[in-house]
Amino acid sequence: MLITGNTRLFAILADPIAQVRTPEVLNAYFAEHHVDGVLVPMHVPADKLSITLDAIRGMKNMGGCIITVPHKNAVAELCDVLGPTAKATGAVNTVRRLSDGRLYGDMFDGAGFVSGLISQGHDPKGKRVLLVGAGGASGAIAFALVQAGVGELVITNRTLSKAEEIATRIKSIVADAPVRAGDSDAQGYDIVVNATSLGMRPEDALPLDVNTIASSTLVAEIIMKPALTPLLDAAQQKGCTVHFGRHMLDEQVRLMAEFMLDTADHV
Ligand SMILES: NC(=O)c1ccc[n+]([C@@H]2O[C@H](COP(=O)([O-])OP(=O)(O)OC[C@H]3O[C@@H](n4cnc5c(N)ncnc54)[C@H](OP(=O)(O)O)[C@@H]3O)[C@@H](O)[C@H]2O)c1
Known part of the structure; x- marks a missing residue:
């Protein structure tokens, strides 16, 4: 795929990160559905999770991120808005960055x-x-x-x-x-x-x-x-x-x- 100035950014946040398969499958999904986006792995330890999410709030071309081990519960605490399943389970595995920078999390497991x-x-x-x-x-x-x-x-x-x-x-x-x-x-x-x-x-x-x-x-x-x-x-x-x-x-x-x-x- 060609990354241009218009390409939207997505990420997966995890610690460790090397084992995740999400970049392969989500980037394949983007290609198949003609989405001008790219998802990259971000190796984020627990003590840097909050500052990472703050940075994402500030990135206007960031679409969202996938959350996996060990951050699912912590991200539920750090999102600005939670969907119904995240509220019910106290865990988030997907975050969407709203246009005003707020982070909206929900859980799809x-x-x-x-x-x-x-x-x-x-x-x-x-x-x-x-x-x-x-x-x-x-x-x-x-x-x-x-x-x-x-x-x-x-x-x-x-x-x-x-x-x-x-x-x-x-x-x-x-x-x-x-x-x-x-x-x-x-x-x-x-x-x-x-x-x-x-x-x-x-x-x-x-x-x-x-x-x-x-x-x-x-x-x-x-x-x-x-x-x-x-x-x-x-x-x-x-x-x-x-x-x-x-x-x-x-x-x-x-x-x-x-x-x-x-x-x-x-x-
Ligand atoms: N297919 C998918 O898309 C998908 C998505 C998410 C997770 N998973 C898989 O689901 C599994 C669980 O993930 P998780 O995030 O729920 O993990 P988790 O929160 O760490 O929970 C692990 C569970 O396994 C039990 N367990 C672990 N070792 C055990 C043992 N020796 N004897 C008896 N019970 C044991 C734990 O029991 P205790 O409470 O007694 O410790 C707990 O119920 C993992 O294999 C993960 O890869 C798959």
């Missing part, structure tokens, strides 16, 4: 996951879902699953208090949300989602006992590498339909790009 499920023909509406893990990704996914109208959502986690916190937080926003913390017995669920980091390394334990998963259950991952995690492998061997982590990212990319490129000066 959960929407990306649900959109990915639907794109593969697995609408979670009315379904019983077991969500394993209670970190940042799980909180966003839980909220999005509730918004998508799941019949029941149980969150289980090694540290159960974190699952309880997510359920309480969601209920403070959606009072009748069918969500609670519970154990990891997967019997009776339509969908099981692994939102822990277990499965990224070959020596990792399985996130739950696969013997409790019925062959009729859809087993979903959010881990992208390896594509076939030990959990998905075991589930496939039981005859379960499996859903890969890349579907979440594919949909997130579209949602994040659309959010940053939106020219509406909301709020």
Whole structure:
């Protein structure tokens, strides 16, 4: 692509930065959609996050930025305006710079996951879902699953208090949300989602006992590498339909790009 004086700037802020794939996928999206923009990696440590965001407020040709580990919660505190999902989850993964310099943040991890499920023909509406893990990704996914109208959502986690916190937080926003913390017995669920980091390394334990998963259950991952995690492998061997982590990212990319490129000066 040719960068000119008209090209809009976008960035991904992370620490570390070398592992991020966002520049490749977002720049490919820009090329495919004829967007005169470029997204660059910015290696920003936590103690320089605030000053970096201030600099972005001052850059009139900056369109926005993607936020990833470890800054998602801190950026929610530092944005000037938050979208509904960022307010609900206390985390931001995408920021749009409004024309007056204010930073508008929202969170698309959960929407990306649900959109990915639907794109593969697995609408979670009315379904019983077991969500394993209670970190940042799980909180966003839980909220999005509730918004998508799941019949029941149980969150289980090694540290159960974190699952309880997510359920309480969601209920403070959606009072009748069918969500609670519970154990990891997967019997009776339509969908099981692994939102822990277990499965990224070959020596990792399985996130739950696969013997409790019925062959009729859809087993979903959010881990992208390896594509076939030990959990998905075991589930496939039981005859379960499996859903890969890349579907979440594919949909997130579209949602994040659309959010940053939106020219509406909301709020
Ligand atoms: N596909 C995508 O687009 C996408 C997007 C975001 C994240 N992800 C992936 O999602 C995973 C989680 O990300 P995150 O940001 O939510 O991470 P996080 O906030 O660090 O949460 C990690 C979760 O994994 C659990 N966990 C870690 N080690 C464990 C162990 N040894 N035994 C049992 N549980 C363990 C943690 O349990 P405790 O609470 O007990 O520590 C926690 O629930 C990562 O693999 C990340 O790459 C994918």
